[in-house]
Amino acid sequence: MRHFKSTIAALLAFSMIFPLASCRKKVSDKEFEKKLTRSTRTETTEPTETEPTDTEPTDTEPTDTEPTDTSSDPSNNQGLNLKSPVPEKNCAIEIPQDERFHYDMDLTLDPSNNTVSGHVVASFFNTSDKAWDELCLRDYASLFKDSQTSGVQGSDGALTEITNIKVGADDVTMRRDDDVSVVWFPLSKPLQPKEEMTMSYDFTAKIPSLKDRFGVYNDVYNVTNFYPILAVCTEDGWSHEKFYNMGECFFSEVSDYNVMLTVPSEYKILSTGTETKTDVQGDKTTYTLSAPCVRDFVFCASKSFKFFEGDYKDTHIRVVYDEAHPASSEMDDCAQASLKAAQDSLAAFGEAFGEYPYPELDIILAPIEAGGMEYPNLIICTAESFYCMKNSYESIPFEQMSIVxxxxxxxxxxxxxxxSNSGMEPWLDESFASYTEIVYAEYLGLTDQYDHYSKKYMDLSSTAIHDSLKSMDQIPINRSYYSFSSENAYVYAAYEIGKQALYQMEECIGREEFHAIIREYVHRNAFTNSTEDRFFEVLFECAGQDNQELNALVDSVFER
Ligand SMILES: [Zn+2]
Structure with missing residues (x-):
């Protein structure tokens, strides 16, 4: 997610494919090992709540390209000054064939009542080494029943109705925690490690009337984090950190989604995954959607989306805004700039980290308060992010305004x-996503704007800087959201200092080398839930333990 504070711009389905009966089956040891390597570990903690901040841009210079495929040849470090093999630039990131969790959903959007409802069948397996005697689901939509629980003023949603729950062959009565987003389904017989099972339920969630990542505003529907989803079971048990609005705290397993989504025919939709069939019945249209190997399923709907389309290699990109309520007459320019930014981003990040592995990417220029929000195969960005920046940074090229x-x-x-677990290790996604802004700017040759992230201007390993940041509680950056003393401290640590730290690692190691290290990190951890230990393992294995500059930087910024 990207936020900005008011003034300064933040640059900066369908049912029942699965047999409900006898839903318990053991996974073979070999299969399970594969699954486990693609599973999680984490910690649990206590949370809080919030509000946003801002940022800024800057930096660099381009690179080149070549194709390859995923795996790292053990004898191949690409001629880079690295101690261990790395994948080549533009390597493919293959969607693994492993068995995964599976959601079949038959959904209906009802704009007359602002609800989304559906029947969900989920098949899954016990990823831990302990038996499960209950299942934990996250029902984030219920938090929007009021402003206090959602942290968003004007929330007028409702508790999600969850009915007809079946777990395995049992009818189940759920239990909801005081934190209404935490829902438990008891199991009459514990689910053993490796064992598979199926659950199903019906739900109706209210979509709040909000300019938010989950909400409807001017008849544009952002329908995200709306269905009860299985939480992640970590070494410490089911992870159910407290929701906060300032950033993301979502955490789930990679799954395959088959969705049927019915909407009034006058609405156009964009969603996670790809559309495989459209069926019009009277005034309703049902879209059949397939989304393999993603962490969540979301969609946006409007009667008057205007489409701008393009491609990057095998990925089709769609950008839309709601023509009925354009934020300004320059929305066409914003959409075109977003399309270009998407193509450039896929090129820059494909080269640096491995190619984007999905056939589609959608960008919705939508009414939300934050600068932007990411979901699998789909991002939501506010049009204001362009204009805020345009007003604040007149000299910046338009592409640069697409940094969000x-x-x-x-x-x-x-x-x-x-x-990763965004609440517990926010730097693992926010610092990296913020660092990608620099990679993007480098690709476009706009490096100058990022000079102030350089060691030359603020050496994070210097004692004076360290002490100063520490006094503002912005260091160490590798802490849970909940452990920062203020929202500002969290935002600066996770977004700004994290971005700076990763950029300064690049300076210590070399740009090509650092990108290659991140490629190896992505390659090893693709489609799993990672941890910071896994990043540092790759970093030091490739860069060595004897880079004093790097060691000083890591010691200063991280607590290890
Ligand atoms: Zn972000």
């Missing part, structure tokens, strides 16, 4: 492909 688009697309790698 680049940031959210950067999350397709750091959140989407490589997942």
């Amino acid at each position: 688009v680049a940031h959210e697309i950067g999350h397709q790698w750091f959140m989407g492909i490589v997942g």
Whole structure:
């Protein structure tokens, strides 16, 4: 997510494919090992709530390209000054064939009542080494029943109705925590490690009337985090950190989604995944959508989306805004700039981190308060992010104003492909997504604007800088959201200092080398939930333990 404070611009389905009966089946040891390597670990903690901040841009110079494929040949460090093999630039990131969680959803958007409802069938398996005697689901939509629980003024949603719950063959009565987003389904018989099972339920969620990532405003629907989704079971049990609005705290397993989505025919939709069929029945249209290997499913709808389309290699890109309520007469320019930014981002990040592995990417220039928000295959950016910047930075080229688009697309790698627990290790997605802004600017040759992230201007390993940042609680950056003393401290740490730290690592190691290290990190952790230990393991394995400059930087900024 990208936020900005008021003035300064933040640059900166369908049912029942799955047999409900006898839903328990053991996964073979080999399969399970594969699954486990693609699973999680994390910690649990206590949260809080909030409001945003801002940022700024800057930096650099381009690069080149070549194709390749995923794996790192053990003898190949690409001629770089690295101690260990790395994948080549533009390597493919293959969608693995492993068995995954699976959601079949038959959804209906009802604009007359501002609800989204549906029948969900989810199949999954116990990823942990302990038996599960209950399942934890996250129902974020219920938080929008009022402003206090959502943290968003004007929330007028409702508790999600969840009915007809079946877990395995059992009818189940759910339990909701005081934190209404935490829902438990008891199991009559514990689910053993490796065992598979299926659950199903019906739900109706109210979409709040909000200019928000989850909300409807001027008849544009942002329908995100709307259905109860399985939480992640970590070494410490089910992860259910407290929701906060300032940033993202979502955490789920990569899954395959088959969705049927019915909307009034006058609405156009964009969603995670690709459309495989459209069926018009009377005044309703049902879209069949397939979204393999993603962490979530979201969609946006409006009667008057205006489309701008283009491609990057095998990925089709669509940018839309709501023509009925354009934020300004220059929306066509914003949409075109977003399309260009998306193509440039996919090129820059594909080269640096490995190619975007999905066939589609959608960008909705929508009414939301934050600068932007990332979801699998789909990002939401506010049009105001362009105009805010235009007013504040007249000298900046228009492409540079698309930095919010680049940031959210950067999350397709750091959140989407490589997942993490955003609440507990926010720097793993936000610092990396913020660093992608620099990679994007480097690709466009706009490096100058990022000079102030350089060691030359603010050496994070210097004692004076360290002490100063520490006094503002912005260091160490590798802490949970909940442990910062203020929202500002969190934002500066996760977005700004994190971005700066990663850029200064690039300076210590070399740009080509650092990109290659991140490629290796992405390659090793693609479609899993990662942890900071996994990043540092790759960093030091490739860069070595004896780079004093790097060691001093890491020691200063991180607590390890
Ligand atoms: Zn972000």
